[in-house]
Amino acid sequence: MVSSQQRLVAEKLGIRKVVTVVGASMGGMQALQWAVSYPDMMDSVVPIIPLGRTPAWTTGVLEMLRQGIMADPRWNGGNYPSSQPPEQGMRLWSGWLSGVIVRTPGYQESLFPNSQDAIGYLKGVQDAGWRRMDAVDWIYQSWAYDRHNLGATPGFDGDYHRALKSIKAKTLILAGTGDLLNPEYEAMEAARFIPDVRYVAINEKLPMGHVSGAGISAPENELQNAEIARFLEAVTDRGRKIQ
Amino acid sequence: MVSSQQRLVAEKLGIRKVVTVVGASMGGMQALQWAVSYPDMMDSVVPIIPLGRTPAWTTGVLEMLRQGIMADPRWNGGNYPSSQPPEQGMRLWSGWLSGVIVRTPGYQESLFPNSQDAIGYLKGVQDAGWRRMDAVDWIYQSWAYDRHNLGATPGFDGDYHRALKSIKAKTLILAGTGDLLNPEYEAMEAARFIPDVRYVAINEKLPMGHVSGAGISAPENELQNAEIARFLEAVTDRGRKIQ
Numbered sequence: 001m002v003s004s005q006q007r008l009v010a011e012k013l014g015i016r017k018v019v020t021v022v023g024a025s026m027g028g029m030q031a032l033q034w035a036v037s038y039p040d041m042m043d044s045v046v047p048i049i050p051l052g053r054t055p056a057w058t059t060g061v062l063e064m065l066r067q068g069i070m071a072d073p074r075w076n077g078g079n080y081p082s083s084q085p086p087e088q089g090m091r092l093w094s095g096w097l098s099g100v101i102v103r104t105p106g107y108q109e110s111l112f113p114n115s116q117d118a119i120g121y122l123k124g125v126q127d128a129g130w131r132r133m134d135a136v137d138w139i140y141q142s143w144a145y146d147r148h149n150l151g152a153t154p155g156f157d158g159d160y161h162r163a164l165k166s167i168k169a170k171t172l173i174l175a176g177t178g179d180l181l182n183p184e185y186e187a188m189e190a191a192r193f194i195p196d197v198r199y200v201a202i203n204e205k206l207p208m209g210h211v212s213g214a215g216i217s218a219p220e221n222e223l224q225n226a227e228i229a230r231f232l233e234a235v236t237d238r239g240r241k242i243q
Numbered sequence: 244m245v246s247s248q249q250r251l252v253a254e255k256l257g258i259r260k261v262v263t264v265v266g267a268s269m270g271g272m273q274a275l276q277w278a279v280s281y282p283d284m285m286d287s288v289v290p291i292i293p294l295g296r297t298p299a300w301t302t303g304v305l306e307m308l309r310q311g312i313m314a315d316p317r318w319n320g321g322n323y324p325s326s327q328p329p330e331q332g333m334r335l336w337s338g339w340l341s342g343v344i345v346r347t348p349g350y351q352e353s354l355f356p357n358s359q360d361a362i363g364y365l366k367g368v369q370d371a372g373w374r375r376m377d378a379v380d381w382i383y384q385s386w387a388y389d390r391h392n393l394g395a396t397p398g399f400d401g402d403y404h405r406a407l408k409s410i411k412a413k414t415l416i417l418a419g420t421g422d423l424l425n426p427e428y429e430a431m432e433a434a435r436f437i438p439d440v441r442y443v444a445i446n447e448k449l450p451m452g453h454v455s456g457a458g459i460s461a462p463e464n465e466l467q468n469a470e471i472a473r474f475l476e477a478v479t480d481r482g483r484k485i486q
Binding site: 059 | 296297298299300301302303304306307310311314315316331332334335338339342343346347348349351352354355356357358359360361362364365389390423426428
């Protein structure tokens with residue numbers, strides 16, 4: 001999932017070692033993959049709302065999102081002109097993904113005490129978000145998302161736990177409480193096997209789910225900033241190690 | 244939501260009093276509505292995986308399901324011949340509703356340790372389930388589901404908690420832990436205000452969500468049967484009151 005990135009960084013940019021690899025969601029999955037694939041290339045990793053391997057729930061959600069796109073007559077096997085994207089399918093994609101699955105029941109209720117307001121909200125999310133990605137691009141990304149499994153990294157023979165135990169980088173996992181895209185129990189399970197790890201649940205008071213890793217509210221931004229700052233201070237010996 | 248049922252029972256069948264009103268999911272919502280609308284007509288109610296009022300999350304899920312159906316070119320404003328139902332839309336409906344939302348991440352993982360197996364499973368659910376409902380019928384039911392709120396019962400002026408407090412029937416609520424269609428916190432909140440209530444979470448060990456109320460596994464069937472049997476023994480004074 002990250003080998004082309006690594007070649008870019010190492011071969012083109014000539015960078016042999018980094019202080020940290022940080023990413024959220026699929027970026028968090030990639031941060032973990034970096035740590036397993038290139039254990040000597042970084043001091044630390046900060047996977048945010050990540051997965052170490054993709055569970056059946058997530059694959060099911062992604063499959064339904066793909067089906068919604070592919071049901072659009074404009075999909076046409078992916079051979080649509082860029083001027084005529086599968087708008088209806090991408091509106092379903094945007095509503096389900098950004099409007100429903102990355103959130104939680106309790107968070108929605110806190111935003112919309114009147115349940116009927118969820119309908120206008122969803123339509124706004126769809127208007128704003130359906131063009132955010134190209135449909136073919138997203139579908140290929142989703143297939144990579146589906147198949148993510150650190151145990152499948154060359155050298156580990158499918159042994160997921162051995163892959164996690166091989167991580168040398170100091171690790172800070174920030175997980176989304178109630179996350180319905182990347183279930184938090186997967187992040188917890190990963191943390192049980194990574195040798196040097198700190199695990200922090202974002203928003204334990206109001207579980208916001210996957211969006212809690214996306215900077216959606218001031219308190220969770222502050223929590224993440226404070227945690228990452230403290231972690232990097234330790235990794236870099238208060239900045240001395242990167243001078 | 245239940246006035247036509249009540250007229251059938253009372254006026255056509257001539258039944259003036261029942262021992263209990265039982266139902267699951269939308270049936271559980273109706274059981275609570277019976278208890279608020281016709282408080283002297285029953286000794287007890289058993290709402291299973293119910294809602295006392297529908298939250299924004301549920302309305303959002305139902306709206307996306309409706310949109311998936313209506314995006315099918317065969318939908319045609321609901322004017323499709325019965326021989327040509329909106330199959331593609333109903334396949335999305337069946338996959339999302341029966342395959343994803345009524346379950347939980349952990350339950351899916353317990354069934355499919357290999358996440359890619361979720362895809363074949365979903366297709367099986369869709370093949371088996373898409374004809375289960377007529378699309379127009381379901382959409383109208385979903386609008387009623389959306390608007391459910393015990394506080395809207397005539398005489399309560401929108402006061403949800405007063406409606407709950409007015410329930411005279413002994414009440415047994417069976418709620419689905421991790422339920423992503425009818426969130427369990429709504430059932431808990433209802434239980435806080437119903438005067439004579441017992442609240443039981445189904446499957447606390449493996450939260451199965453909404454399907455935990457649907458008789459999907461032997462242990463949760465046994466739990467429900469045992470709880471309901473014990474409850475009805477008390478309501479009927481070991482059967483003496485209905486002789």
